[in-house]
Amino acid sequence: MLPDGRRWRGDLLGAIAAAVVSLPISMTYGVIAFAPLGEGYVSAGLLAGIYGAICASLFTLPLRGRSLLALGPRPGTSLIFGSLVAQVLTTQALASGTLLVPETARASMAIALGCCAVALAGLMQFAVGALRGGSIVKYVPYPVVSGFINASALFIILGQVWPLLDLPRQGTVLALADMWREARPLALIPGLAAFGLMFLPPRWLRGVPPLVVALVGGTLVYHGMHWALPDAAIGATLHHLPNWHPGLFIFQVDYSFLTPEIALHLFLLILPASFSMALLASLDSLISLTVLDDMLGRRSDPSRELASYGIGNLATALVGGVMTAGGMNRTRPALYAGATTPRYHVMAALLMLLVLALLSDFISLIPHAVIAGLILWLGFGLFDQWSLALLRRFRPRRIAAQADAAIDLGIIVAVIGVAVLFDLVMAVGAGVALSVAIFVLRMSRSVVRNATRGPRAREQKFLSEARREILSQHGDRIAVLTLEGALFFGTIDNLERRIEALVGDGVRYLVLDMKRVTYVDLTAARVLGNVQKGLGARGGLLTVSYVPRPGDFVALDKPRSGISRNAQRLAAVVEASGALAAIGPTRFFPDTDSALAQLEERLIGDMLGRGAPSWRRGALGATLLKDLSPADFTQLRGYVHREIFAPQEVICRQGDTGSSAYFIHHGRAEVFIRLGGARQTKRLHTLTPGALFGEISLLDGKARTASVIAQTPVVCYSIDRDGFARLRTEHPEIAGRLLQNLCIILSQRLRDANDLIVELEA
Missing domain, CATH: 2.60.120.10 (Jelly Rolls)
Known part of the structure; x- marks a missing residue:
């Protein structure tokens, strides 16, 4: 372990590195969140991004334990924030004709609603974490996440067309066809200079973060051009930072115009945005946390971390910041600089506050085009590498052999398409719904692993010649269906048709081997009861193996010991559905051999009753x-x-x-x-x-x-x-x-x- 003095020094150096990297990233993502408000709110967006990074670092610390993951605004959640702001700005009135938001208060109300959405998302994160559900969010299909990430990258790139050409922002990039004559090509130069400086070799930078070099270099190019070409139209710089200091921003907005109808409409407007932000921020954070744990050889508590992120985002919303999440792009520089304890988060937050207080006047010197060039670079880097690799490996001529890859690519394209045609929030919902539908279809494939009849299904026992003769002649009346996977409403129909085909082919005694069945829902269990009724009407019998009667778990030194927990869970579902009573408690067995033994005795008895050959006194x-x-x-x-x-x-x-x-x-x-x-x-x-x-x-x-x-x-x-x-x-x-x-x-x-x-x- 390092001496305490060296650890303090390492944390300070890590805090400096984290602050230097986090400041420009937070500023650019804040700009993305406030972009629908126009150029007049770019400075406010910068401030909102910085506030988010500071609050997330300070207010999550009490709950986080030893976590070193750095937090700050992320592109996906910033785009959803911006999408919500745009919806508020474009919705003039309700269907009843009531004015939604007064024109004079529309911008501040849009920001306040965005902050309310962040607060609600933070509460969702805290609730899931407090209920120990930190691992649940990881079950969101990755193709949905990938599609959202790629759509976000596309929107970010296309959204920089306007500041790079010094044009007023429009709702769609297609409007450029009517406005290209008003474009100012010289404004591209500072932005492209900043974009190009991001690709300088690391050995040339001598440890200085590329974002800082690009920001300073692009700004110098702009002012150099302005000095050399004073009359040229090369775009504008940022406005002075607004007098927007940390405080309970949400409560400073005038809500006097709200009626129950308007309040309900606004709540329904922010609810899906909050859910999407909470989901994406949680995924982003927990995936980054897993990577960090692998790097450091430790294991963090995802539920505790998620609860702390929720507290941080709630505090961020109150001061007017944008949604935050954990990311390795902020964390790696701090670790490489020597950070070893969570206190570097506090140091980094204080450093960002200091920079904000001392250098706020210099922010007005930064050109819009330079910020756009940095965001453009971040946008190109945002494309999901997994989906790009999947696309490179995909061969359309071999689609049959690459069915799973084709389905994943289809989900990604569908999410991007919905995002382009509608919005990012709807894209997340549509992607999850599509993934669930595809999952159900995949799971609806036959759950029958194999089917055996006649001698092959014979129970493992020693038989007399007479009994062997009966089973050899009539054993095809017995069948064993070995099942695997989940037995639920999506798969039970195929199983029922398979059983009907066997019954039509003469099977009267059936064993369902459920050793490999992982799940049974109530719908499937009830259908099993109906199968028994159908077989019983034909004089047959259904038995179920590896699902013993609930409570029929005898002592370990007795024969039927070692009943698995999965078998007990299946037995409980079968009992709750009524299938236990329909099939009969004595028809459930701990293994297939036991079930076959009873069916063979039943078959032999039936055959003897019909005059089949007998044996002499056993x-x-x-x-x-x-x-x-x-x-x-x-x-x-x-x-x-x-x-x-x-x-x-x-x-x-x-x-x-x-x-x-x-x-x-x-x-x-x-x-x-x-x-x-x-x-x-x-x-x-x-x-x-x-x-x-x-x-x-x-x-x-x-x-x-x-x-x-x-x-x-x-x-x-x-x-x-x-x-x-x-x-x-x-x-x-x-x-x-x-x-x-x-x-x-x-x-x-x-x-x-x-x-x-x-x-x-x-």
């Missing part, structure tokens, strides 16, 4: 007991043990040492493994009558690789290593058949695993 149809005669069964009784397990009872536990294999005669059990640690489990299989498990420990005698838990009352027959060894010795033929059948079972499992891998890769 066990007799099992692969393990294939080719065993009744006499062989009689011999086996002396080597196996009959065991009964209650629901949720652990039959065998992962990690335990075991030596027995189990054969399910009746009931259903599920297989789980532990993932990562003891608190996370994953369900693997469902075991039904005829299933064999525990054979690995029977063969190698090592620890169990998974846990098996009864889901219904389960009747098992078990055989341990000693019993099987005796069977091999005393009845080698029976043991040989069992081993042969075990090999068939293991090979079938290997084939199923291969099929699953192929499906996942596909």
